[in-house]
């Protein structure tokens with residue numbers, strides 16, 4: 001009877017954020033790798049030996065900040081996606097048979113309106129089923145927050 005609800009819309013937003021986060025994450029990893037290689041091998045001539053540590057430290061700092069920021073963004077976007085899933089109410093349609101009074105509920109379909117005639121009732125083939133209600137299904141928000 002009822003199909004399992006498919007989550008729409010939220011995936012598009014999170015994949016867009018995920019792209020940016022992934023790029024930042026890759027850049028941060030690259031800068032950390034660079035920092036390690038600079039620290040171990042060094043890029044400057046022996047006369048400027050002191051600048052190697054500075055360069056390595058600077059790259060490592062950039063890498064760590066970028067990584068922290070991307071992780072934070074990832075967590076925030078996941079939280080938002082979870083909240084959006086709860087907030088978007090489904091529109092439901094109630095179908096009723098005039099004769100036997102059998103009520104059926106299904107997700108709203110384009111073109112649904114109250115008093116619209118539908119297909120024949122499975123119990124009484126000579127009677128058409130009628131849409132008696134179109135409403136938004138409001139789910140109660142979950143009160144648990146996992147931080």
Ligand SMILES: [Zn+2]
Pocket residue numbers: 097098099100101102121122123124127
């Ligand atoms: Zn019927």
